[in-house]
Amino acid sequence: MTANTLTIEICVEGTDGLIAAQQGGADRVELCASLIEGGLTPSFGVVHEALRLATIPFHVIVRPRGGDFLYSEVEFAAMLADVTALRELEVPGVVIGCLTATGEIDEERTKALVEAAGPMSVTCHRAFDMTRDYAAAIEALVRCGVDRVLTSGQRDTAIEGLDILKDCVARADGRLAIMACGELDADNIAAVRAGTGVVEMHFAALKTRKSPMEFANPHVGMGGDNLEREYELTVTDSAVVARTIAAARG
Template identity: 45%
Template structure:
């Protein structure tokens, strides 16, 4: 049966996704940045309270995936922390300045990760040559690749996703970016064995007092009185579609 991975930005969201039928969690911080490394406290509490597999993302900042030496060393430390906490896997990606998988750095990451299942995230969608990058990741022993088929959404990139799936013995292809109940059947019909969805919604803050004249964000239009959370009903709906397909 197709694996349903849900991207979660807190321990509470991970618990909600688990209750709603998720098979695996990608644990992140900072939804507006596209996902950054969670804090140690979130890593520790989620490891203690969530039973399904959780794979934290290791990403020190937003933006591109070509990192400074200091950023990379911090990433290696985070990989070791995730391993020491007993997580079964992690999500990461490193490119060089020319848009290739940084093989040297990824090898160091694989060594630091040891037995953990490593997912190469959507840095893959920023690679100059996706087929060459895929072969490199296969050589490195990466467990899976999260991709939108190098398009703005996985639905638009379905052609490349199909092509990647056809590579026998390669890493698992997990389709992600814009995957939801309304288009899930497209991916199941294409033979995708793992799907990744945020299944999220913005919920209002519990704050009653609000200071309209002050913002903590550099974005003057940012809504600081809402937060991103998992939509449990959306997760359950996707899980039901997958289960029906498997019958």
């Protein structure tokens, strides 16, 4: 396997994150809002700006809320509408995930989203890691026509999920791509690549910096229970992106 066969995707929040990922040498971006909740659908103003600024492909997460992946009819209708609108904008790809109450891939809804996506690339996000049976989930995603699945091997980190990640690659057998994630950094990414055989990897190179606001009203917050957090920004660190990519490629 040569370095050129490896695709590195960076998970970012908003267009500033997209720019930082590009500067760090990413091959692709997953564009999100609210990474503190694991990533939600960004606004269409953000998507328009991303289309203007992007020099690499980006895939947009379609996730209407945080929490689990069992959606109401109204939530799913919104997801379909988002996918359709993103297709009409000619966005390169979307990132989706729907489960049944019993922990399987919801094939009916996943197929509907894939159909709505048309020519766009479709990734199943880490809803996969919340399934009851990862081997059955891979087969379901293949039947649905999904292009890749993002997974940490059903564990908190890729290092912990190494054996399952390797087995996922074998079971997928080229029918869909296994994209490894789970606290990947410059110290472990090469080992995960070597130990699993994945050809796509995903991480978020995030750092926190203070807001440039000079005044902060101490008497009111915007809904959270940590007023200090409301004056912090989570940003993508292009230097960490570059360093981790270099380690992955060897």
